[in-house]
Amino acid sequence: MHVGIIMGSDSDLSIMQAAADVLKEFGISYELTVVSAHRTPLRMVEYAQKAKERGLKVIIAGAGGAAHLPGMVASITSLPVIGVPIKSSNSIDGWDSVLSILQMPNGIPVATVALNAAKNAGILAATILGAFDENLGNKVATYKQNLEKEVLKKVDKLKEGGQPNGFDA
Ligand SMILES: Nc1c(C(=O)O)ncn1[C@@H]1O[C@H](COP(=O)(O)O)[C@@H](O)[C@H]1O
Numbered sequence: 001m002h003v004g005i006i007m008g009s010d011s012d013l014s015i016m017q018a019a020a021d022v023l024k025e026f027g028i029s030y031e032l033t034v035v036s037a038h039r040t041p042l043r044m045v046e047y048a049q050k051a052k053e054r055g056l057k058v059i060i061a062g063a064g065g066a067a068h069l070p071g072m073v074a075s076i077t078s079l080p081v082i083g084v085p086i087k088s089s090n091s092i093d094g095w096d097s098v099l100s101i102l103q104m105p106n107g108i109p110v111a112t113v114a115l116n117a118a119k120n121a122g123i124l125a126a127t128i129l130g131a132f133d134e135n136l137g138n139k140v141a142t143y144k145q146n147l148e149k150e151v152l153k154k155v156d157k158l159k160e161g162g163q164p165n166g167f168d169a
Pocket of ligand 1: 007008009010011012035036037038039062063064065066067068069070086088
């Protein structure tokens with residue numbers, strides 16, 4: 001397994017599945033499970049302690065509310081940790097999770113993506129791994145080129161629809 005996807009609860013799965021889906025798209029092996037700093041603290045410590053020796057290269061950790069999981073895992077492992085703030089059902093509009101994951105003290109960084117942005121977490125994991133793997137790096141580059149093509153198609157569509165576009169008329 002190259003990437004470990006963990007989340008504070010199975011109620012986060014509908015969001016975190018997007019990280020798994022994009023890793024699959026890039027052909028990156030992953031594992032996915034529930035680990036909670038609050039509810040399973042010993043499992044969290046063991047997961048973080050053993051992650052590197054088990055061969056993981058990047059950890060994606062998603063959590064909602066008082067989201068301590070990504071930061072606590074990052075405090076234990078030397079692997080890069082990508083944090084996904086999740087807007088859980090009784091959250092304060094997701095701000096609780098965003099701030100919990102984002103505002104890490106100096107020394108223990110968590111690469112925080114946007115609220116519910118598990119897909120971006122998967123793409124970031126692919127980008128990190130792609131820096132050391134030419135084939136994967138090329139796949140990431142192609143993915144971005146395709147995004148650009150999609151946007152340019154939309155530019156043409158707007159033009160065809162009669163919108164005035166002086167920039168690339
Ligand atoms: N933030 C954390 C942690 C943690 O950080 O350890 N453990 C669970 N949770 C979060 O609690 C929310 C509600 O969980 P339940 O739906 O199980 O009550 C979830 O979004 C989960 O990530």
